[in-house]
Amino acid sequence: MSITVQVENLTRKFGRFTAVDDISFSVSKGEIFGFLGANGAGKTTTIRMLCGLLMPTSGKAMIAGHDIYTHSFEIKQAIGYMSQKFSLYEEMTVYENLEFYCGIYGKGDKETKSACREVAAEMGLLDIKNKITREIPAGLKQRLALSCAVAHKPQILFLDEPTGGVDPISRRDFWELIYAIAHQGATVFVTTHYMDEAEYCNRLSIMHNGRIVAEGSPLELKNRYQKQNIEQVFIHLVRRESEMNS
Ligand SMILES: Nc1ncnc2c1ncn2[C@@H]1O[C@H](COP(=O)(O)OP(=O)(O)OP(=O)(O)O)[C@@H](O)[C@H]1O
Numbered sequence: 001m002s003i004t005v006q007v008e009n010l011t012r013k014f015g016r017f018t019a020v021d022d023i024s025f026s027v028s029k030g031e032i033f034g035f036l037g038a039n040g041a042g043k044t045t046t047i048r049m050l051c052g053l054l055m056p057t058s059g060k061a062m063i064a065g066h067d068i069y070t071h072s073f074e075i076k077q078a079i080g081y082m083s084q085k086f087s088l089y090e091e092m093t094v095y096e097n098l099e100f101y102c103g104i105y106g107k108g109d110k111e112t113k114s115a116c117r118e119v120a121a122e123m124g125l126l127d128i129k130n131k132i133t134r135e136i137p138a139g140l141k142q143r144l145a146l147s148c149a150v151a152h153k154p155q156i157l158f159l160d161e162p163t164g165g166v167d168p169i170s171r172r173d174f175w176e177l178i179y180a181i182a183h184q185g186a187t188v189f190v191t192t193h194y195m196d197e198a199e200y201c202n203r204l205s206i207m208h209n210g211r212i213v214a215e216g217s218p219l220e221l222k223n224r225y226q227k228q229n230i231e232q233v234f235i236h237l238v239r240r241e242s243e244m245n246s
């Protein structure tokens, strides 16, 4: 399988504080790769570096074959990014938001319009396309934000806590969409605090205080630490790290 995200010894400091501390990993094409970690672990900082939005202090990363230091323009063409605090225009309609965000990727008018029509149908947004965004439920807003991030058919999709604050049914529906996107060949890099969602990923990386403390498939991790579920693995690792550092 070809590698689409390759990270080596990536580090980011803010002053004297090290938010991301010498992390290395790789993600293959079509994989759903989950990043778990408590608040402040360094997940968003990592994603921002991989999307070409924040310069690392040191280390390397290649995204879809492009170097994050020198080719951030090409990276922005190859990826879709749904940020942790994504913002839709609340007073615009669903379809206007879609057209606005699709337009940002710099394709021609005709191409943008057809991409919007296609994604709205695929994502089940046609029934609500003329609704004012402020008036739709949180689960649909999340789906709209995802649609904005995938309309240009990115090779790699970065989702930073995409399901925060939505109900379990909407979260399950959202994951069906993520599976469909990966099935079409895109790589999905997702962060979450929901441990049931962690179980849906092909591979996981657990982050603590800027470092990766474990990596593997959900099954491998449960076997390695002799735990029933990923929540128990996560709690075990975070406690172990906190004890080692105290
Ligand atoms: N621009 C910045 N300046 C200074 N410190 C920062 C900056 N951005 C992030 N940090 C710090 O880096 C650490 C990692 O933050 P980050 O947002 O990457 O964590 P996270 O894993 O995404 O957390 P959460 O689960 O809360 O989203 C935190 O301690 C945060 O306060």
Ligand SMILES: [Mg+2]
Pocket (backbone or CB within 6 Å): 043, 044, 045, 084, 160
């Ligand atoms: Mg974050």
